[in-house]
Amino acid sequence: MIRVDSVWMATAPLDMRAGPDSVLMRVVRVFGSAHPHHAYVFANRRCDRIKILVHDGIGIWLASRRLNRGRFVWTNSVESTVQINSGQLSALTIGLPWQKIGNTGIISII
Numbered sequence: 001m002i003r004v005d006s007v008w009m010a011t012a013p014l015d016m017r018a019g020p021d022s023v024l025m026r027v028v029r030v031f032g033s034a035h036p037h038h039a040y041v042f043a044n045r046r047c048d049r050i051k052i053l054v055h056d057g058i059g060i061w062l063a064s065r066r067l068n069r070g071r072f073v074w075t076n077s078v079e080s081t082v083q084i085n086s087g088q089l090s091a092l093t094i095g096l097p098w099q100k101i102g103n104t105g106i107i108s109i110i
Contacts, residue, residue, distance in 0.1 A: 002056050005037040007089045009082045011075055014042035016049045020062045023053045031081060034060070039089065047071040050093070065093055073097045 010030050018026065027033075027040045034040070036057035043050045048071050054061040072095055075082045084098060091098040 002054055002061060003037050004039045004054060004086060004089075006035070007039045007041065007084045007086060009041045009075055009084060011077055011080055011082065013045040014051060016044045016051065016064070018051070020053070020060055023051055023062055024060055027053055041084075041089070041092070043072055043074050047074045052089075052093075067095055070095055073099070075099075 008031060010026070012030070014023070014026060023040075023042065024034060026042070031040060034053070034055045036055050039052055039054045041050060041052050049064065049066045050072055052063045052065075054063075072092060084092070085101075087101045088098040091101045
């Protein structure tokens with residue numbers, strides 16, 4: 001439904017009371033700008049809620065998700081932002097360890 005070419009995570013927590021304009025302001029502050037067809041992912045301090053802002057080239061979409069039990073697996077990077085792929089985003093949104101998705105599980109030497 002919405003094309004997403006790049007996904008970015010912010011490592012600093014976000015106040016989940018923030019609406020679309022506040023989250024867009026945070027995207028511009030943290031990432032420099034909001035690019036079309038990019039998704040920007042934020043979590044609260046406890047990592048049991050996330051918000052995803054997507055700029056579709058015309059407007060912005062803001063989605064939120066809350067886990068009733070457990071926490072989202074969040075990055076422990078020292079950088080302020082982390083780029084992930086769409087498979088990792090899918091794993092993240094259902095609470096799976098998204099770091100395990102991708103090339104990390106490839107066996108190339110026997």
